[in-house]
Amino acid sequence: MDLNTLFHALSVIVLVMPALLLTVLGVTALLNRHLSETLMARWTEVTVTVALLAAVSILGIMLFSGQRYVSVELGNWVVIHEQHFHFHLRFIFDRLSVPFVILTFVLVGTIGAFANRYLHREPGYGRFFLFYAVFLLGMVIASLAGTIETLFIGWELVGLSSALLVAYFHERPSPVVNGVRVWAIYRIADAAFLVAAVALHHLTGAGDFSGLMGTEPWPNGTASLTEIQALFVGLLLLIAAAGKSGMVPFSGWLPRAMEGPTPSSAVFYGALSVHLGAYLLLRVSPLLDASMTLRICVIALGLTSAVFGALAARVQTDIKSALAFASLSQVGIIVVEIGFGLRYIALIHIIGHACLRTLQLLRAPTMLHDYHTLENALGENLPQQKSMIRNLIPEPIQKRIYRFALERGHLDAFLDTFFVRPFIKVFTLCDGWEKKWTDYLSNNGPSRDQNAEEQTVAKTDSMEDIK
Amino acid sequence: MQELHLPWLEFSVTLPLLGAIYIGLLKNRNAAYPQCVILCVVTLICALGEWIDFMTFHIFEAHDHWDILETIFHRDIFVIDELNAPLIPLAALLFLMMVLSTLRTKLGRFSLGGTLFSEGILIATLSCRDPWLIIALMSLATVPPWLEMRSRKQSTRVYSLHMGLFIGLSVIGWWLVPKDASGIPQTSSSLALWGGGMLTAAGLLRSGIVPVHCWMTDLFDKAAFGTALLFVTPMTGAYMIMRIVLPIAPSWALQSIAIVSLITAVYAAGMALVQTDSRRFFCYLFLSHSSLVLVGLELLTPIGLTGALCIWISVGLSLGGFGLTIRAVEARMGRLSLSKYHGLYEHMPTFAGLFLLTGLGSIGFPGTIGFIGMELIVEGAVEIYPLIGTMVVLAAALNGIAILYAYFRIFTGTRHVASISLKARPQERFAVLTLTLLIIGGGLFPQPGVSSRYHAAKELIAHRHIKTVPVKHHKETNKQ
Numbered sequence: 045m046d047l048n049t050l051f052h053a054l055s056v057i058v059l060v061m062p063a064l065l066l067t068v069l070g071v072t073a074l075l076n077r078h079l080s081e082t083l084m085a086r087w088t089e090v091t092v093t094v095a096l097l098a099a100v101s102i103l104g105i106m107l108f109s110g111q112r113y114v115s116v117e118l119g120n121w122v123v124i125h126e127q128h129f130h131f132h133l134r135f136i137f138d139r140l141s142v143p144f145v146i147l148t149f150v151l152v153g154t155i156g157a158f159a160n161r162y163l164h165r166e167p168g169y170g171r172f173f174l175f176y177a178v179f180l181l182g183m184v185i186a187s188l189a190g191t192i193e194t195l196f197i198g199w200e201l202v203g204l205s206s207a208l209l210v211a212y213f214h215e216r217p218s219p220v221v222n223g224v225r226v227w228a229i230y231r232i233a234d235a236a237f238l239v240a241a242v243a244l245h246h247l248t249g250a251g252d253f254s255g256l257m258g259t260e261p262w263p264n265g266t267a268s269l270t271e272i273q274a275l276f277v278g279l280l281l282l283i284a285a286a287g288k289s290g291m292v293p294f295s296g297w298l299p300r301a302m303e304g305p306t307p308s309s310a311v312f313y314g315a316l317s318v319h320l321g322a323y324l325l326l327r328v329s330p331l332l333d334a335s336m337t338l339r340i341c342v343i344a345l346g347l348t349s350a351v352f353g354a355l356a357a358r359v360q361t362d363i364k365s366a367l368a369f370a371s372l373s374q375v376g377i378i379v380v381e382i383g384f385g386l387r388y389i390a391l392i393h394i395i396g397h398a399c400l401r402t403l404q405l406l407r408a409p410t411m412l413h414d415y416h417t418l419e420n421a422l423g424e425n426l427p428q429q430k431s432m433i434r435n436l437i438p439e440p441i442q443k444r445i446y447r448f449a450l451e452r453g454h455l456d457a458f459l460d461t462f463f464v465r466p467f468i469k470v471f472t473l474c475d476g477w478e479k480k481w482t483d484y485l486s487n488n489g490p491s492r493d494q495n496a497e498e499q500t501v502a503k504t505d506s507m508e509d510i511k
Numbered sequence: 512m513q514e515l516h517l518p519w520l521e522f523s524v525t526l527p528l529l530g531a532i533y534i535g536l537l538k539n540r541n542a543a544y545p546q547c548v549i550l551c552v553v554t555l556i557c558a559l560g561e562w563i564d565f566m567t568f569h570i571f572e573a574h575d576h577w578d579i580l581e582t583i584f585h586r587d588i589f590v591i592d593e594l595n596a597p598l599i600p601l602a603a604l605l606f607l608m609m610v611l612s613t614l615r616t617k618l619g620r621f622s623l624g625g626t627l628f629s630e631g632i633l634i635a636t637l638s639c640r641d642p643w644l645i646i647a648l649m650s651l652a653t654v655p656p657w658l659e660m661r662s663r664k665q666s667t668r669v670y671s672l673h674m675g676l677f678i679g680l681s682v683i684g685w686w687l688v689p690k691d692a693s694g695i696p697q698t699s700s701s702l703a704l705w706g707g708g709m710l711t712a713a714g715l716l717r718s719g720i721v722p723v724h725c726w727m728t729d730l731f732d733k734a735a736f737g738t739a740l741l742f743v744t745p746m747t748g749a750y751m752i753m754r755i756v757l758p759i760a761p762s763w764a765l766q767s768i769a770i771v772s773l774i775t776a777v778y779a780a781g782m783a784l785v786q787t788d789s790r791r792f793f794c795y796l797f798l799s800h801s802s803l804v805l806v807g808l809e810l811l812t813p814i815g816l817t818g819a820l821c822i823w824i825s826v827g828l829s830l831g832g833f834g835l836t837i838r839a840v841e842a843r844m845g846r847l848s849l850s851k852y853h854g855l856y857e858h859m860p861t862f863a864g865l866f867l868l869t870g871l872g873s874i875g876f877p878g879t880i881g882f883i884g885m886e887l888i889v890e891g892a893v894e895i896y897p898l899i900g901t902m903v904v905l906a907a908a909l910n911g912i913a914i915l916y917a918y919f920r921i922f923t924g925t926r927h928v929a930s931i932s933l934k935a936r937p938q939e940r941f942a943v944l945t946l947t948l949l950i951i952g953g954g955l956f957p958q959p960g961v962s963s964r965y966h967a968a969k970e971l972i973a974h975r976h977i978k979t980v981p982v983k984h985h986k987e988t989n990k991q
Contacts, residue, residue, distance in 0.1 A: 074864060074947060076940075121882050122961050126969075127814050129890070131883065167857075193886070197877040204876070207915065214856060214923035227915045235908040239901050242893050471785040474778075482725050486666045 046199055049107060054098045054105075055116040055135060055188075058145065061095035062184050084173050085160040092156060092180070096149035103142050103183060113138045113261035115190060115254075132252060134190030140262045140326055140391060145187040147395050151315050151402050152180050158406055159307035168212055172305065175212075179205035183316055187323070192241045192251040195327070199237060199288070199320070203230035206317050209308040210301045222300035229297045233287020240280035247273050257330040261402040263387040267334040274334035281328055289321030289375050290368075291349040295356075296456035298372055302364035309364060310405035315398035318371050322378045322394060329387055343383035350376025355449040363408045371401050513568055518575040519561030520638045523599060526554050527606075528631035535624035541615060547623040551607040554630065558603040559871040565591050566963075571970045588857070589638040593967030594753060597824055598637050602745045605831045608942045609737050612835055614842045620663075621735050625655045629738075633745055634828060639876035642755045646681040649747055653678070656734050656742050665733035670930065673726035677716045681751075683953040684709030688759060703759065710756050718805055719798050721775040731794040736841060739790075740834040742826055746801050749808060757973055762811060766895070773902050780909035782807030784916065789837050789847035792917055797834075799825045799910055800873055803903060807888045811975075815891025816968035821961060822875075825953070829872035829881060832946040836866045840921060841935045849917060853925020858933040864920040865943045870914035870952040874907050879958035880953030883961055978991030 068087055072079050079087075104422045106114065118133035135141075156176065163169050182201025189195035207230060211223030245251050247269060257265030267274055285291070290298035290313075301313040312318070325332075325342065353373030358367035374397045381390040407414065419425055434442065451457070530550035537543040552583025565573055571591035573582065580588040593601070606626065613621050629652060636648040653674040660667045687706030712723075717725040731739045757765070780798035786792040805824060839862055840855065841847055856863050868879070875885025885907060892900030927933075934945065953960055 073860075074944070076861065120958075122957050124814070124961065124965050126816065127965075129887070131813060131886070199875050204871070211919060212925060214919070215854065215925055217852060217924065220852070220919045220923045224912075224916050226920055228912045231908040231911045234911075235904045238889065238907075239893075242889050245890065246893065346690050467781065468785055471781045475782060475785055478725055478728070482669050482729055485667055485669045485672055485725070 047105070047111075050105065051102065051114045051137070054102050055114070057098035057190070059093050059135065059184060061091040061280070062097075062177065062181040065091040066174075066181050067175050069174045070169070073170060077276045078170055081160070081164065081169055084170065085156070088156045088160075088173060088176070092149055092153040093413055095184070096146065096153060099142065099146050099149055102137055103146065106137065106142065111243075120205065128249065130194055130250075132191050132250070133194060134252065135188040135194070136253070138262045140323075141188050143391060143395060144323060145184060147285070148183045148316060151311050151398060152176070152183070153372040154402065155307045155311040155406075158310075159305070160273060161269070162307055163305065164270060166311060167451055168214075172212060172308070172321055175205040175209050176308070179312065179317075181270060183320075186320060190253055192244055192253065194235075195324070195370065196237055196241055199284075199323070199324075200234060200489055202287070202312075202320060203234060206230070206301070206308075206312050209312065210304045211306050212308065217334070219303035222297075222303045224256065226297045226301055229287050230293050233294070235286045236280045236287070237284035239326075240277050240284065244279050253327065256328070262327070263329060265330040269328040269331070269334055271335045271337075275338045278328070278331045278335060278338040279341065281331075282338070282345065285321030285324045285379075286345060287321070288324070289318050289379075290319065290372055290380065291345055291376065291454070292352055293455050293458060295349065295352060295369075295372055296452060296459065298368045299360070299365040299452070302362075302368055306364075306405060306409055309368075310402045313368060314371050314401040314405040318375055319378070319394045322375055322382065322390065325379060325382045326387060326390060329382060329385075332383065339383050343380050345353070346379030346381075346383055347374045348376070349373075352376075352453050355445060356452055359446060359449040363411050364405065367401065367408065371397070374401075448477075489511070513573040514576045515561065515562070515564045515573050515591070516576055517560065518577050518579070519557050519564060520575050520591060520599075520634075521579065521883070522557040523554055523561060523603065524589070524631055524635045524638065525630075526550060526557065527627040527634070530554075531624045531627035531631065534627055539737060540623070543623055544610075544613075544615065547610055547627060548607070550627060551603070551610050551630070554634070555600065555603040555607050558600040561591055562600050564597050565596050571974075572879055581663040586641070588641065588644065589635070590640050591638065593638075593963070593970050595637045595750075596967075597764055597963070598636055598745070598750070598827075601824060601827045602633050603630070604945075605744055605827065605986060606633075606741060608831065608946065609741055609838075611938045612942050612970065613737065614838055614936075614958075617842055617927065617958055619967070621737050622655075625659065626737070626741065629655050629741060631739075633747070633800040634922060636747055637745070638844050639749060640754055642685050645751055645754055646678075646685060649681070649751060650674075650678045652742070652747070656730060656738050659735060659738055660730075660733050663733065663735075667733075668848075669729040670675055670726050670733075673716060673723065676723075680709045680713035680716070682782070683756065684713060707756065707764065711752070711764065714748050714752035714756050715768065715771065716748075717751060718746070718772075718801060719743070719775075720771055720777050720802065720805070724775070724779075724798060727798060728791050730792040732788075735768050736790060736834070736838045738837065739794075740831070743794075743797060743801075744831050744834065745805060746823060746827070749801065749804055749823065752805070753808060753971070757808075759969070761965050765809040765811055768897065769806050769892075772802040772805035772809065772894075773899060773906075776806065776906040777902050777909070780906045780913065781914040783840060784909060787848055787850040789841070789849055789921070791926050792913070793830075793834055793837055796910060796913060797826075797830050799906055803888060803906060806903065809889055810891045810895050811972065812891050812894060813965065813968050814887055814894065816971065817961065818884050818887025818889075818891050820882060820964040820967055821957075822888060825875070825881035826965075827878075827882050828946060828949055828953075829869045829879070832865060832869035832943075832950070833845070833873060835942065836862050837921075837945075839935070839939055843926075847921060850918045852919070853921050854924035855933070856922040856925045857926055858929055859922075859935060861935045861940060861943055863918070865947065866922065867918055867945055868950060870918065871911075872954070874911045874914060875913075877900065878951065878954045880950050880960075883957040887961075888934075936961070958970065 051098055065087060114137040116135045121133050122131040122132045178201050180367050182198045186195050186198025189198060206221050207227035211220045213219045233509045241251060247257055257267055298313060302309050350373050353369045353376055357366050357369035357373060358371060378390050378393050534547055536544045540646045572590055574587050574590050632648055632652045639645050657667055675948045684706045687702050689703055713939060727743060762945060776799045779795045783792055783795035804819050805822050807815045872879035872881050875881035890905050
């Protein structure tokens with residue numbers, strides 16, 4: 045067996061195992077044949093472990109053979125030769141994707157084992173693991189994607205599973221409201237991503253990253269776009285990344301996402317999903333070299349998000365929200381690093397931060413217990429240290445900053461005031477006009493079903509929950 | 512013209528029509544139900560047979576073996592070609608699924624005979640290429656919903672006004688278009704332009720393009736959900752535009768239709784988000800998607816047209832299934848309001864899954880049948896209108912938000928307390944599994960579908976050019 049065949053076989057294992065897990069869980073759920081908790085946990089363990097071993101083997105062989113870039117072609121999913129349209133299934137194993145996919149398997153595997161105990165006998169146990177499988181598949185596809193369209197598939201799967209897991213405790217309204225909010229932001233980010241993908245297709249003739257950045261392995265690629273083209277595509281991708289990673293002005297969804305069960309909060313919003321935007325920027329980082337303006341935008345966005353995250357994290361009253369904003373702060377710094385061209389530093393930062401945050405979030409439910417243990421050991425309350433900076437800032441400004449942080453930067457209010465409410469107002473108005481028009485056509489009689497009208501008479505904004 | 516091995520088209524049309532008469536004569540509705548199901552199954556088999564038979568020839572068009580209608584009228588009445596070949600089985604499948612998922616308790620409000628009659632008329636419309644006959648059949652198809660609304664003592668004025676206008680515009684429009692001796696329309700005269708304009712307006716009205724869409728929401732409000740669903744989901748308005756308007760309209764006119772459709776797609780997606788009634792919500796969602804199909808159809812580029820033909824199938828399947836799910840939930844809970852949470856997940860997880868899957872399929876979520884079609888439409892729209900084309904993406908994004916929003920409203924919230932089981936019946940589960948297989952199967956293996964639709968798109972564009980060339984030639988000769 046030559047090296048290429050071995051790479052191909054191992055990469056297929058890496059890709060097939062998450063797909064197999066999703067197929068088993070999905071088909072049994074569809075057929076109403078519910079698997080036992082033990083069986084589901086075993087399946088998850090086996091598939092994640094086998095895929096992890098395959099990914100580690102790929103890393104080992106790459107280090108041993110000195111190969112820095114392995115491209116696995118699975119052929120064209122869809123092709124229209126005459127129109128030069130092809131949806132190419134290509135996955136790449138390089139210095140960026142291999143560490144990220146290994147990180148994914150390690151963290152998702154850990155969370156799977158944790159969730160097996162944490163959600164024991166929960167009514168939604170099966171539902172959790174089904175969405176977990178969707179998430180895993182999405183992360184693996186997004187990590188290894190060799191074309192922007194393939195990355196988009198993974199990106200969408202991650203988004204859907206995240207939104208559904210935020211609404212996991214769906215008997216309470218609050219998680220559901222937050223689930224819709226997360227989904228709405230994701231859809232906007234996805235729209236920007238899709239436009240960027242289509243633009244890339246038109247500019248380079250293909251969606252392959254090699255067409256965009258040359259055949260040099262990451263991070264040495266060179267963008268084949270002009271400065272203006274790079275700025276246009278790059279800004280769209282920046283919006284997509286900002287939405288996915290909860291950066292300013294989309295940060296409002298991050299603490300809302302903590303409504304989900306702790307295992308999903310830990311792995312999705314604390315560790316992996318939140319870094320996917322940064323990962324996208326790393327993947328297309330040669331674009332930043334092509335446009336200084338784009339680079340400045342990336343740094344500015346990262347810096348703003350980092351400062352905002354740091355401020356907001358300090359005033360949160362629940363640990364999961366505090367950790368969410370702390371994550372945002374670190375993601376902001378990672379994006380700044382990417383903007384400055386420190387790509388390896390950014391990758392190492394992602395890995396370290398993801399592992400630390402997963403641990404912190406998994407410990408979050410027992411934090412009070414941990415504090416009590418510490419205080420019992422010390423025999424007194426934990427010492428509270430005043431920040432040096434506080435002495436330098438005048439009191440009124442401190443109060444303003446405190447209010448700003450407490451209101452989470454008014455970001456949700458900003459989006460609601462300038463986008464959501466005007467949107468609802470305009471379309472509600474149109475709905476009213478349509479009703480008047482159909483009433484008129486009905487000879488001034490009621491044009492809508494009276495029973496339905498009675499049921500839906502509560503004319504509150506149907507989107508109020510997105511506020 | 513090549514002949515099929517059997518008279519599949521005639522079987523597909525006459526079986527439901529004769530079945531409608533037979534079912535109408537039966538007094539006992541419960542006894543009529545299984546027979547209606549059998550008739551729908553046989554019709555679907557005939558429609559599938561026609562498609563498979565046609566595929567084996569690798570040609571653009573064919574007609575029935577032992578074509579009785581041709582013998583009588585000396586012209587091809589029912590013709591199968593690359594455009595309608597998959598649409599006929601899709602229509603038959605939708606009718607079967609609808610009948611299959613009708614609860615026995617609802618048989619009093621859902622006319623089986625009327626449904627079979629509508630199926631026969633619809634399949635005849637889709638099998639037909641003659642403009643007069645298409646107009647006549649589409650006019651006839653407007654009658655069963657009208658009768659149903661009358662029998663339910665609902666106001667029919669909105670529906671009657673719009674459908675009357677549609678019939679008037681279609682008839683006058685086609686009458687105004689002058690034809691040469693061979694029956695090919697001549698597009699050079701001002702009369703032809705007026706005629707073409709009227710036909711376009713009729714097609715847009717029937718497709719529910721803004722601002723002449725109110726009849727559709729009105730229909731969903733007043734008719735049985737199943738009837739409204741079966742009337743709009745096969746998108747006969749788009750079919751009429753393809754058959755009658757496309758061959759005679761100049762490119763600028765078609766591209767104007769594309770822009771109007773694009774505006775409708777975004778408008779309807781926005782309206783879906785503010786609806787508080789599930790039927791109206793579905794109607795706007797459908798309107799947004801059907802407008803996207805029209806966008807692609809009128810782009811007249813191979814990629815855009817391929818995307819539109821793919822989306823046509825995927826929207827038929829996905830939104831057909833989506834509507835079917837809402838109807839199944841409505842049958843158990845009554846008219847659904849989206850202004851509150853219903854908490855139905857634990858009672859009907861199968862329907863919740865299908866709701867999500869079909870909804871995601873309709874917006875072109877990866878792994879579902881609509882994904883590649885949506886990519887192609889975006890690609891095609893951006894190619895022609897780089898900036899305006901991005902509105903397709905905006906419409907898809909808004910539709911995506913609307914679907915998850917409705918899912919949460921219907922299936923989440925404080926658990927509904929029910930004294931009886933609300934679970935899916937075996938027939939409903941069968942419908943769910945069939946649709947799931949088609950939506951996911953078509954999503955995972957999209958190449959055969961895309962190849963077939965691309966071939967159809969190419970042929971349609973080529974046929975349009977063939978029809979317009981003699982006209983150009985004629986004009987040049989006159990100048991000389």
